Amino acid sequence: MATTQTIEVEICAGTACHVMGGSELMMLPKLLEEQGLSQVKVKGMRCLGYCRDRGHDQAPYVHVNGELLAGATIQTVIDEVTRLLKEAEDES
Numbered sequence: 001m002a003t004t005q006t007i008e009v010e011i012c013a014g015t016a017c018h019v020m021g022g023s024e025l026m027m028l029p030k031l032l033e034e035q036g037l038s039q040v041k042v043k044g045m046r047c048l049g050y051c052r053d054r055g056h057d058q059a060p061y062v063h064v065n066g067e068l069l070a071g072a073t074i075q076t077v078i079d080e081v082t083r084l085l086k087e088a089e090d091e092s
Contacts, residue, residue, distance in 0.1 A: 005088040007040045007081050010063040011072075014047030021073065022060035028077060040081055 011017075011025045029042045048063070050056040050070065057070035064080045 005039060005085065007037075007084055008063070008065055009040060009042040009077060009081065010045045010048075011042065012048040012050070012059070012061040013044040014049075014051065014059075016051040017047070017060035020059040025060060025062065025072060025074060025077065028074060031074060032078070032081065035078070037078075037081060037085070039085070 009028060011022055011028070013022060026044065028040075032038070032040045032042070045063075048061050050061045050068070051059055056068065059070075060072050062069045062072040062077055064077065065084060067080075069076055069080060
């Protein structure tokens with residue numbers, strides 16, 4: 001993909017998210033790099049607080065460019081990143 005857009009991924013590192021699979025999401029930087037998606041910046045965040053509000057499905061929670069992914073998995077995050085990059089490429 002030729003786009004230079006940077007995608008920001010923020011992974012909730014709160015206890016509930018960590019236990020519900022967030023710890024596996026910390027492998028994303030390596031996996032994204034292996035797929036040639038080096039324009040994605042991944043960082044762990046303090047508790048994002050969504051687990052306190054029952055209106056947000058289930059942990060783990062991830063922000064991708066500020067948009068919430070609930071019940072995030074490695075695949076759902078990669079799919080969202082890929083979608084955003086394709087969208088940006090189509091617009092250019």
